[in-house]
Amino acid sequence: MTNVAQAEKPAKAPKPTVSILAAIAKAYHDAMADDPKVITLGEDLADPEGGGIAKITKGLSTAFGDDRVRSTPISEQAIMGAAIGASLAGYKPVAEIMLMNFTTVAMDMIVNHAAKLRFMSGGQTNVPIVIRTMTGLGFGSGGQHCDYLEAWFAHTAGIKVCAASTPEDAYGLLRSAIDDPDPVLFIENLPTYFMPMAMELPDSSHRVPLGKAAVQIEGSDLTIVTYARMAIEARQAAAKAAEQGISVEVVDLRTIAPWDRETVLASAAKTGRVLIVHEAVKEHGVGAEIAAVINEELFGQLKKPVKRLGGTFCPVPYSKPLESAFAPNAERILAAIVDLAS
Amino acid sequence: MADRQLVADSAILLDIYRRAALLKANDERARKVILSGQIAMVYYSYRGQEIIPSVMGNILRDDDTLCTIYRGIHDMLAKGFPLRELWAELAGRTTGSCKGKGGPMHLTYPAKGIMVTTGIVGSSAPIANGLAWGAQLDKSNRVSICTFGDGASNIGAIHEAMNLASVWKLPTIFVCQNNLFAEHTTFEKMTGGQNIANRAEGYGMPGVRVDGNDAEAMYSAFAEAVARARAGEGPTLLECMTFRFYGHNFGDDDSYIPPAQKAAAIEADPVPRLRARLIADRIATEEELAAMEADIEAQIDDALEFALASPWPEPDSLRFDVFEKEMSA
Secondary structure, three states: OHHHHHHHOOOOOOOOEEOHHHHHHHHHHHHHHHOOOEEEEEOOOOHHHOOOOOOOOOOHHHHHOOOOEEEOOOOHHHHHHHHHHHHHOOOEEEEEEEEHHHHHHHHHHHHHHHOOHHHHOOOOOOOOOEEEEEEOOOOOOHHHOOOOOHHHHHOOOOOEEEEOOOHHHHHHHHHHHHHOOOOEEEEEEHHHOOOOEEOOOOOOOOOOOOOOOEEEEOOOOEEEEEOOHHHHHHHHHHHHHHHOOOOEEEEEOOEEEOOOHHHHHHHHHHHOOEEEEEEEEOOOOHHHHHHHHHHHHHOOOOOOOOEEEEEOOOOOOOOHHHHHHHOOOHHHHHHHHHHHHO | OOOOOOOOOHHHHHHHHHHHHHHHHHHHHHHHHHHHOOOOOOOOOOOOOOHHHHHHHHHOOOOOEEEEEOOOHHHHHHOOOOHHHHHHHHOOOOOOOOOOOOOOOOOOEHHHOEEEEEOOOOOHHHHHHHHHHHHHHHOOOOOEEEEEEOOHHHOHHHHHHHHHHHHOOOOEEEEEEEOOEEOOEEHHHHOHHHOOHHHHHHHOOOEEEEEOOOHHHHHHHHHHHHHHHHOOOOOEEEEEEOOOOOOOOOOOOOOOOOHHHHHHHHHOOHHHHHHHHHHHOOOOOHHHHHHHHHHHHHHHHHHHHHHHHOOOOOHHHHHOOOOOOOOOO
């Protein structure tokens, strides 16, 4: 964490620094101020309960009232059901499922209902909800509090999945997710919430379109396709690789499903070498789908087989050395870059 | 409250019968259509449970919302689901309410407040709460109904939903249609306490067990629950006692239903019972009811004919309605 934070700090500090957490909080507030149909619910999120465990929703219930901003019992199915039902009544609910592992107890509501009602009703109904959820390694939370489960949702037709690695993207993606007429899972990385980045908070018109990746660093030797926390690690690795004369292009998907094939394939075709990195377990992960499509579309144009880095195929461990060994980081990404570029 | 009509008068009983006769006739037709091979579908007969939704249909407005379940065609027809769109959906045609994409377990018709039909046991309840929250936010007095069975009462979603409805004082009405069987298993064998309505006390809401096959008792209980919800007094749990005459899904081996129990239930068939009552009390004549029933049959004939003459969906339609923007070809 510390080394990543240092790498992300501006060299000359020409701009103020902001965090992803501040950007999400502002997006939330701006969305509720702009549209009275935006409502929110989740465990502990109203002000009497402290405005959420990370304080992201602090101030919302005071500003927008107890009808629109509601703390809930610890009842993830009830939370998701209430969000779905309110969306069917014409509202735009943002439901917080505190931690991504807790989505598993609401999977019926998310997968069988939120994702499918538009299709099963023949387009008569739709479910414009956002599910905000936090996760990520780094706090020693062990096996049930920090999984990345995005592949489960990406595999489900009817729900979009996104994750940001900068404050600007966090703001723009959350605003677009709330605007979107379909359900969106918005994944937040808890350990990097407070990481300062050299940016300003966007104004309320800023949007990042869903389904559009960002080429965060341009390069010519190798493409990294990544998202969420691993995009931060990849940028750091790319900077180190540049010192060794390897030019790395970093593509942050931003939207994991549906993902931006055009941008990824263009970059892969340009560099001919692709490394896919995610914190989620590698096996059957999002990287497998991306690698398969690159193979289908660019076979013969690649200089090396597509390489993947992901979490180890085991539950997230507790002990610090084990937790550190579990997932990719900048150092391991750099090693993979060097290997792939050779 | 003075405006609470809690007793079913003659006109109300006649309307309840009109709905119940439609439901009964439609169920009989569905089974016939399956047996004849005209339409192949998974079908969950509600035969025997008609009075409960017929009462609800009489009391509810179009803007009151319904979240129902796979055994829910009776709930929907009683609330005004049009027959043509229903039968075309059962037949999987483009003219079906869901363009053939939903089928019998996912029928939807928002114009009549029929918002969700779920094939997942118990999942109607959490979503009904959200529709009730919407009514609160709209400052509307519309109510949100969820129906489910005695089997669903033992799944976690129902528990979570009832607690949330209570603490948020939502206008949700939990209508448990207790037909004494959870799939193939008896209520007696799998339900601790042998009573679902009693659970309401634990959630801090009224719970009423009512004979769901008795139109007048059902009317009073449901009207009271609706009046409370409209007045902002919060949710109610109704346990409506009933019985289904056929198996879990039509065509299953229903030998798990004791023959004597089944025979007694059919003997006490609530639909002809209400019919006889209307005639005995001179609310309607035999001729009037026969004409009503003939008209219902003609409407079903028309709907079935419409459905079977409608086009099948094109495979390309799979790209549509996944998201608002179609998937690429």
